[in-house]
Amino acid sequence: MESTFNELGDKASVLDFDPKSADVGGGVEDIYGEDTATEDQLVTPWTYSVASGYSLLRDPQYNKGLAFTEKERDTHYLRGLLPPATCSQQLQEKKLMNNIRQYQVPLQKYMALTELQERNERLFYKLLIDNVEELLPIVYTPTVGEACQKFGSIFRRPQGLYISLKEKGKVLEVLKNWPERTVQVIVVTDGERILGLGDLGCQGMGIPVGKLALYTALGGVRPSACLPITIDVGTNNKQLLEDEFYIGLRQKRTTGKEYADLLDEFMSAVKQNYGEKVLIQFEDFANHNAFQLLEKYRRTHLVFNDDIQGTAAVVLAGVVAALRLVGGSLSEHKFLFLGAGEAGTGIAELIALEISKKTKTPVEETRKKIWLVDSKGLIVSSRKDSLQQFKKPWAHEHEPIDNLLDAVKAIKPTVLIGSSGVGRTFTKEVIEAVSSFNEKPLILALSNPTSQSECTAEEAYTWSKGRAIFASGSPFDPVEYNGKVYVPGQVIQI
Numbered sequence: 001m002e003s004t005f006n007e008l009g010d011k012a013s014v015l016d017f018d019p020k021s022a023d024v025g026g027g028v029e030d031i032y033g034e035d036t037a038t039e040d041q042l043v044t045p046w047t048y049s050v051a052s053g054y055s056l057l058r059d060p061q062y063n064k065g066l067a068f069t070e071k072e073r074d075t076h077y078l079r080g081l082l083p084p085a086t087c088s089q090q091l092q093e094k095k096l097m098n099n100i101r102q103y104q105v106p107l108q109k110y111m112a113l114t115e116l117q118e119r120n121e122r123l124f125y126k127l128l129i130d131n132v133e134e135l136l137p138i139v140y141t142p143t144v145g146e147a148c149q150k151f152g153s154i155f156r157r158p159q160g161l162y163i164s165l166k167e168k169g170k171v172l173e174v175l176k177n178w179p180e181r182t183v184q185v186i187v188v189t190d191g192e193r194i195l196g197l198g199d200l201g202c203q204g205m206g207i208p209v210g211k212l213a214l215y216t217a218l219g220g221v222r223p224s225a226c227l228p229i230t231i232d233v234g235t236n237n238k239q240l241l242e243d244e245f246y247i248g249l250r251q252k253r254t255t256g257k258e259y260a261d262l263l264d265e266f267m268s269a270v271k272q273n274y275g276e277k278v279l280i281q282f283e284d285f286a287n288h289n290a291f292q293l294l295e296k297y298r299r300t301h302l303v304f305n306d307d308i309q310g311t312a313a314v315v316l317a318g319v320v321a322a323l324r325l326v327g328g329s330l331s332e333h334k335f336l337f338l339g340a341g342e343a344g345t346g347i348a349e350l351i352a353l354e355i356s357k358k359t360k361t362p363v364e365e366t367r368k369k370i371w372l373v374d375s376k377g378l379i380v381s382s383r384k385d386s387l388q389q390f391k392k393p394w395a396h397e398h399e400p401i402d403n404l405l406d407a408v409k410a411i412k413p414t415v416l417i418g419s420s421g422v423g424r425t426f427t428k429e430v431i432e433a434v435s436s437f438n439e440k441p442l443i444l445a446l447s448n449p450t451s452q453s454e455c456t457a458e459e460a461y462t463w464s465k466g467r468a469i470f471a472s473g474s475p476f477d478p479v480e481y482n483g484k485v486y487v488p489g490q491v492i493q494i
Contacts, residue, residue, distance in 0.1 A: 142449030151203035160228030196421030196452030201235025202248025308346035336413035339420035418454030426455035
């Protein structure tokens with residue numbers, strides 16, 4: 001990946017293109033060798049033009065700033081528009097990292113990186129790839145949570161597509177307004193359940209933007225193939241509705257048929273515009289919509305829900321890896337979840353399926369090793385009639401228990417997993433209890449951002465007397481306890 005971006009920093013075939021002699025209508029090959037303009041461009045919004053001069057310096061996809069060579073400055077009419085010095089991409093990266101490290105407030109770093117992405121896309125990704133451990137908590141969790149909360153106030157330049165109820169009946173036209181024709185991945189949210197922060201409405205756009213930055217930096221998907229989208233159907237967040245800087249629809253969140261019709265139109269338009277192979281990732285939808293949308297479209301579109309499926313895959317991998325420290329096979333452990341929403345039930349189901357696969361036991365049986373606690377207490381069979389459909393498989397035979405501590409004492413789990421979105425719910429008493437019958441309790445506090453984590457790394461290590469195997473959704477610094485330094489793991493971001 002590094003060599004690719006070094007190469008992009010030094011040259012790009014589109015920048016060796018002479019706009020005066022070009023036959024733009026015949027198409028032009030981009031830096032990936034793909035035809036980005038075809039014969040139908042005269043009747044579609046995707047008319048391709050090659051930027052030069054002043055406009056080139058304001059095109060984030062091709063702008064290189066001071067990295068433009070002397071030859072490129074002559075070819076693309078940049079003489080006088082840049083200072084005379086040339087600067088390598090490596091030196092640009094060094095300068096920017098020095099600048100970013102001067103900021104003390106994470107949100108300031110986030111804004112600086114956003115400004116860079118809007119100005120010089122290739123330098124942004126080079127910076128992120130080379131400094132991923134340092135910058136990942138800025139580009140995504142936990143900082144992106146604060147960015148979403150304050151999105152209206154820090155909003156400068158739109159990224160991605162906003163599809164609101166105003167565009168109902170015209171969604172395909174809106175998709176055609178996006179300048180890139182070849183889109184491979186769409187991350188879409190309706191903003192109703194952003195991290196553990198609740199309904200942030202239109203301001204949830206920070207999540208698809210941040211997630212797709214990771215698709216490029218960590219997955220190698222080219223930026224032009226990624227499309228962040230926010231479906232704006234209003235918000236029930238009173239504070240946002242009263243905020244003069246809020247950028248979304250000022251109305252209560254629409255539900256029912258009107259909501260379903262807009263999503264139907266969106267899904268149909270996506271397939272019509274980008275083909276059947278485009279991946280649609282549902283991100284941070286509330287429980288009552290997330291499961292329904294996944295079930296509705298999984299047979300007609302290439303879709304997955306990150307909160308239900310993506311989180312589950314990574315957490316299962318983390319649990320399996322931890323078994324080397326904890327000991328025993330997956331089927332020998334007992335799991336207790338705090339949180340029975342998309343993440344909790346998704347993780348639980350994948351663990352049950354994995355145990356079923358390894359032991360050749362029906363999944364209905366392996367589910368009995370997994371217990372879930374929601375806001376009303378332990379999920380048990382006597383509550384089955386009042387449970388949402390996705391919780392019912394976890395309603396086992398047991399007397400009712402209305403709090404986590406008593407559930408821990410009764411179930412005696414070897415693995416405690418938090419996906420509740422409620423901070424500090426793994427109390428000292430809870431961690432001491434789970435540590436009392438486990439030599440090495442596995443504790444996963446997955447909720448984001450950091451303020452919503454069920455416990456901190458320091459609390460887990462201190463209250464377990466250094467015996468816990470701990471991982472979290474948001475990153476925590478290493479902890480020193482009794483002269484030993486513990487480095488917490490980071491499992492997944494919920």
